[in-house]
Amino acid sequence: MKYYFAPMEGITGYIYRNAHRKYFKDIDVYFTPFIVPTQHRVFSSREKNDFLPEHNQGLEVIPQILTNKWEDFVWAAGELKQYGYQEVNLNLGCPSATVVSKGKGSGFIGEPDKLDHFLEEIFAALDIKISIKTRIGKDHPDEFSHLMEIFNKYPLSELIIHPRVQKDFYRNEPNLLVFKEALISSKNPLCYNGNLSVTREYETFIRDFPSIDRVMMGRGLIVNPGLAGDFKRGDKPDKKRLKAFHDEVLSGYVEIISGDRNVLFKMKELWAYMIQIFLEGDKHAKKIRKSQNLLDYKNAVESLFEELELKWNIL
Ligand SMILES: Cc1cc2nc3c(=O)[nH]c(=O)nc-3n(C[C@H](O)[C@H](O)[C@H](O)COP(=O)(O)O)c2cc1C
Known part of the structure; x- marks a missing residue:
């Protein structure tokens, strides 16, 4: 395939x-x-x-x-x-x-x-x-x-x-x-x-x-x-790999897009999808959506990765 x-x-x-x-x-x-x-x-x-x-x-x-x-x-x-x-x-x-x-x-x-x-x-x-x-x-x-x-x-x-x-x-x-x-x-x-x-x-x-x-x-x-x-193999990513991937996308956007607002717009669009693999992500998703600058955004993402479980680790 x-x-x-x-x-x-x-x-x-x-x-x-x-x-x-x-x-x-x-x-x-x-x-x-x-x-x-x-x-x-x-x-x-x-x-x-x-x-x-x-x-x-x-x-x-x-x-x-x-x-x-x-x-x-x-x-x-x-x-x-x-x-x-x-x-x-x-x-x-x-x-x-x-x-x-x-x-x-x-x-x-x-x-x-x-x-x-x-x-x-x-x-x-x-x-x-x-x-x-x-x-x-x-x-x-x-x-x-x-x-x-x-x-x-x-x-x-x-x-x-x-x-x-x-x-x-x-x-x-x-x-x-x-x-x-x-x-x-x-x-x-x-x-x-x-x-x-x-x-x-x-x-x-x-x-x-x-x-x-x-x-x-x-x-x-x-x-x-x-x-x-x-x-292919039933291989589900862990949080470490997902976080590293997220950080890579973020730093790529920071490099080419000027202004926190525009970078955050792109990242928030991604989170509308990515949040779905976390259990009970509503509160953290809201914090990400509300973040107005990169520092707030990064803090919100850090705490999400620290505090939330991936759905497939529980099921
Ligand atoms: C936000 C968004 C942007 C898309 N942009 C394109 C595009 O540029 N070209 C295209 O052929 N399809 C585009 N699509 C359609 C997707 O390529 C795909 O056909 C659609 O999401 C159905 O597949 P999925 O159920 O696996 O998501 C877009 C879909 C979404 C939701």
């Missing part, structure tokens, strides 16, 4: 990815949060810093592109190839209103003819591997069989399916029935993504889909950065 770290905008940038790689070795491929090429033909400095090879040493990284203009995709993929990337990923999943209203992300799968034309152009123009990360429809799962006919026309390096529709956002259960049909109809290799957050869910999934050889995890990995090691 290959384990992919899902792209997560605002969270899985290069600081996070490098810290993760240092303390948790089980991820085969990291995907960058989406890059949005524009007609100005420049990447933002945030985007560029994220994909620069010197910021991704020793990591297997696939940059993800979000656009519905084939010319912009071709430009961005061509640039990324110059930086040494051999594969890029197209985002057909982002459900956010601002993206969808522009016909991008999961908005793009609501316009299948336009998508087909886009794919025709990019596959004709590019000499680089292209994968797709998609939802199963904009409004309804019934849309997926037609989308699959389109995907099947092109030699994707893989099709990553997050079996929800745009309107689900991240709610509701992934539609495994549609995924099962995709397994039969896809001419391209498939990767599954969605709600693989604990061993029980993973074991049920691999029992039900024994032919799948790659899975992508997002939120579950932010909650428990050691999730892939747990899936």
Whole structure:
């Protein structure tokens, strides 16, 4: 089984990815949060810093592109190839209103003819591997069989399916029935993504889909950065490793982000997930949320690691 770290905008940038790689070795491929090429033909400095090879040493990284203009995709993929990337990923999943209203992300799968034309152009123009990360429809799962006919026309390096529709956002259960049909109809290799957050869910999934050889995890990995090691070997990280990982992420952000407030914003977003592996974390989570400067924040985190137990040490 290959384990992919899902792209997560605002969270899985290069600081996070490098810290993760240092303390948790089980991820085969990291995907960058989406890059949005524009007609100005420049990447933002945030985007560029994220994909620069010197910021991704020793990591297997696939940059993800979000656009519905084939010319912009071709430009961005061509640039990324110059930086040494051999594969890029197209985002057909982002459900956010601002993206969808522009016909991008999961908005793009609501316009299948336009998508087909886009794919025709990019596959004709590019000499680089292209994968797709998609939802199963904009409004309804019934849309997926037609989308699959389109995907099947092109030699994707893989099709990553997050079996929800745009309107689900991240709610509701992934539609495994549609995924099962995709397994039969896809001419391209498939990767599954969605709600693989604990061993029980993973074991049920691999029992039900024994032919799948790659899975992508997002939120579950932010909650428990050691999730892939747990899936592989039942290896659950201890507090020492989690703390060292946390400290590495924090010092990375302190180095590149100016101002406590902005650093704390990033760290607090992480804690919204990480707190879930601690028993009875409410009081400590509140202290972290309320911290206004780095000193308060560090004290709150120190006392959390000292005082709280990890859920799996008790169960
Ligand atoms: C905060 C957040 C940011 C995300 N950013 C991206 C993104 O940049 N590109 C993308 O394809 N998916 C993005 N996703 C979706 C995830 O990659 C993944 O498909 C989703 O979380 C479902 O997988 P999970 O149940 O394992 O979390 C994002 C999800 C969240 C919650």
